[in-house]
Amino acid sequence: MSLDSFDFTMKRSSVESIVLFTQEKAEAINDMHAERIGHGYRVMQQQDLYKKYFLDDHRIHLEACPYSSVMTGAVPLDWKKHPIASWARDKVNFSISRDDPTCFDNTMLSELQLAKDEIGLTPHQLWQCQLNAARSCFLKETEKEPIIAKILAAEPKH
Numbered sequence: 001m002s003l004d005s006f007d008f009t010m011k012r013s014s015v016e017s018i019v020l021f022t023q024e025k026a027e028a029i030n031d032m033h034a035e036r037i038g039h040g041y042r043v044m045q046q047q048d049l050y051k052k053y054f055l056d057d058h059r060i061h062l063e064a065c066p067y068s069s070v071m072t073g074a075v076p077l078d079w080k081k082h083p084i085a086s087w088a089r090d091k092v093n094f095s096i097s098r099d100d101p102t103c104f105d106n107t108m109l110s111e112l113q114l115a116k117d118e119i120g121l122t123p124h125q126l127w128q129c130q131l132n133a134a135r136s137c138f139l140k141e142t143e144k145e146p147i148i149a150k151i152l153a154a155e156p157k158h
Contacts, residue, residue, distance in 0.1 A: 029049065029053055029060065034060055035059070035060060035061065035136070036060070036061045036062075036063060036136060037060060037061070037062050037063065038063040038065075038097075039063070039064070039065065039068075039069065039074055039099075040062045040063075040064075040083075041064075041069060041074050041075050041083045043062075043083075044083045044086060054087075054090070054092045054093070055090055055092070058092070058093040059093070060093065061093050061094065061095065061132060061133075061136035062087060062092060062093065062094035062095075063094070063095060063097050064083070064084050064087070064094055064095070064096055064097065065096075065097050065098055065099035065100075065111065066082065066084060066096065066111055066114045066115055066118070066119065067098070067099075067104055067106050067110070067111060067114055068098070068099035068100050068104060068106075069082070069083075070082075071104060079114075079118035079119050079120075080118075080119070080120065082118075082119050084096070084115060084119050084121070085119050085120060085121075088119075088121050088125045088128075088129075091128075093132050093135075093136065094129065094132060095129045095130065095132045095133035095136070096108075096111050096112055096115050096126070096129045096133075097111065097133075098110075098111045112126055115129075123156045124155075124156050127151070127154070127155055127156050130151050131148065131151045131152070134147045134148045134151055135148060
């Protein structure tokens with residue numbers, strides 16, 4: 001899709017999510033007006049963009065699917081060095097999701113368990129992922145508010 005076609009579509013749509021790991025250049029963040037990025041693991045290869053869009057500015061949400069990311073070769077099989085570990089440590093706006101459940105027979109629970117057991121996320125970091133997901137979802141603010149309130153009320157006590 002050309003950028004002109006993309007701009008035309010974006011003007012008529014309210015969804016601004018892109019899959020970045022397939023992009024050759026992370027400049028797609030600007031070109032495609034991204035609010036959410038699925039599988040944005042390549043941004044770790046461009047530390048200047050990582051700092052600009054994810055450390056200094058937390059508006060863009062990253063979606064991560066641990067099992068799929070390894071099975072598809074998007075990241076190497078080294079759980080402790082998975083981009084999710086860096087994102088959690090750096091307090092990036094990201095969430096854990098699942099991808100291709102019919103291919104991988106995975107569930108949200110199995111993805112969260114993998115993030116905890118293999119990547120090393122703490123219960124509080126997993127909670128933060130859920131809060132990030134609710135805050136960054138494509139619902140109207142009035143629809144998000146009760147969901148966010150429930151998640152805030154369930155914050156784990158260290």
